[in-house]
Amino acid sequence: MDKSWQVALMYFIVHLGLIFFMYPGDIIASTQDGHWIPIVLGFALHLAALSLYLKGLFNWGNNDIIALYMKAGKGYAVLFLLPLAVYFFMACITVVRCSAEIMTIVMLSSTPLWAVMLTFLLIPTYFALKGITSIFRTGVLIGMMNVPIILFFFSFSFQNIDWRYVFPMIGKASFLTEPSYLESFFVFAGGFLFLGFIQPHVAFRKRYVILAAIALLPFFIFSVYIPLLTFGQSTASTFNFPFIVSLDTISITWLMFERITVFLLLSLISFLMLFLSLSLWSTMRIVHAGIPALKPRYLLVSIPVLVYVVCLAIPSWTDIVKLFWWNTYLRFYIMAAIPLSTYFLASRSKKRMVRS
């Protein structure tokens, strides 16, 4: 059955979950002025990778990329799938650790970190155990509950802005070599890869996903510009999570809640849990393809346990930042190699099919 809009919605909300945490801080740190240039550049690269990937997937037909690499040969599988699995694993670790850290800072000061991380892993594991189609249906329910909340607070976040901070519009190209800019690609690299794994179970059309990706552009831009326009570059660059801080300045007089940031954060966390469940599920698929003797069910339990152990072993925030930076090389490899290889391998197999 065609589930295009479910896939598109999932794509949209998974990215929303990723955007608002690290991305604004990274972009603001990467350049002094003309922030839209790095954003648009990153977005264009993302769109290019996405469309290449989708083109490859649809040339390959109704199957996932594991089958594609397996067919191409064991060497290809090791070359591409192994790093991908490692990347998903690392992404899970960083997301769980970061979001748990933020949660304890923002609202659960007395709850131990291990308990928060445990729930952050238990829930995605539960989703993943129920299967991929179930993840998508859950995504629809969560999206219907939380997207309105996000949009509501997002629209209120324009309260304190000063448009003059937009200028100067043109900046230097020095951001290209800034480590923080390279780190910002976390947002672009993590979210689209799951599309390659869902195909035989969840069918979708290309157009919907591209539309969902384009619909994300305003969120990319304003997640950076709202803190910029609220505080100005020099103040905004001092925060770890500029968007969340700028949201803390909002006051809605008729609302009985003081800290509306909490609600935005919660919605984002729910989207991140979907991202985690997708990543766990994809990792399981790869490991299962590598070692078919392991049962998917056991893998889905043991991978989160591993993630949890690693998360517990990370002592502090600076170590997360370091981990994040080490991840950058892998991230660029994944972001370039997976779409390209998918495209070429798929078109090669298509040509062979046509010839035979």
Next chain:
Amino acid sequence: MNQQIQKLRDQFSENDDFFMLQDSFLGTPVVLLGLKSLIDVVPMKLSLQTYHAAAIESHITLDAFKKVLGEADEAVGAHEIYGSILNGKLFIYFEADDSFVIMDPIPRALNRSIETPINENVMQGSQSAFTEDIATNVGLVRKQLQSDHLRVHTHTIGTEEAKDVALVYYEGRADMDFIRRIERQFAQNKNKTIENLQQFSKEILGFPTWSMVSKFNQTELPQEAAHSLRKGRVLLFVDRLPLALVTPGMLWDAFCLDSDRNFPLPLMLFLRTVRVLGALATLILPGLYVALVSVNPEVLRIEMALSIAQTRAGVPYPAIIEIIFMFVVIELTIEASFRLPKTIGPTITMVGGIILGQAAVQAKLVSNLLIIILAATTIANSTIIGLQQSLALRISKYVVVVLASMFGVLGILEGMLLICGYLGSLTAYGIPFVGFPNAKSEANRG
């Protein structure tokens, strides 16, 4: 006397409502057998006499008269005869040529008439409700949906204890794979006994037992049943059960009634929004109370946080104990009002709800705000459609409350995520519980 008759008499010898009458039709002696508790004997005899008189007048032969009386199938075995007598049929045995006829006599009135629904209220909709009799129920559906696409399949399930089950669907709209699957299940489990719906769903249809949400959406209303047929769902009727089981059950059934469509569109949308809000409020409000009072008071405005703290001054235990304690009282009240006769029910509600609540507040055992939350939750709980759904909702709020007591506002989110994940994972033969019955895919089916 014939062996078969002897055997029947032996089988029924312990039943005092069994009768065996001698009579003669067109000069040949006959024996009438049946159960007095199921057949109204005097009118039955009168009608037989009328038949007889007419037969004499028109000079028809005995064989032709047998055909008038009922089916005269020689091949029917002893077991079927036994079953048909239990079913309320009259067995007429002709001694002369050792043949018999099974006749539909005048039954005793053992079914109630069609009445208004008892467990569901209808606003501006058809008022008749299903009864215990399966034929009446199918008839009600046929009245509601006069279409030549309506299909009815009846099965008798159970060898030791027989039960009629009818499967009704709209051909061209229902998912034929789904129907074939159900038919296969019926055929496979033909010999099992159905005592209740739990058994029916587990033994016959093979659905999991430990599911919070039933795979059937139950309705008493022919209008709703007909609507679900049009939407491509399947109806199952079990004899002696005054309900239609709409399968697969879907989440939106809890929010949408067909009779809503008798209102103008904006009013319908309003009603449905209210129901969704009711469900959300039931899940979130108690959790929010616990979270805001015990874990995250800083989320609230300072004035609000202070006034909440004031209402709780003097309450000697944590919010989670307080709320669970009061919820247990409410659950007891609800259960008691189900059990009690209708005349005492309101008294209990008043004693439980108002007096107990007020006294608990005055004794500083619980806070004022909690009573408000409690009342709001209980009312909101009842906005959604269907007793089963509302019960499932009532139970799932505890998940949220417990998580909220541990993780505060985050716990509410986690509870909601778990509930969403659970609902998302439910399927019946591959048809998801969370799905829109959409017209486009219906057109492609069948």
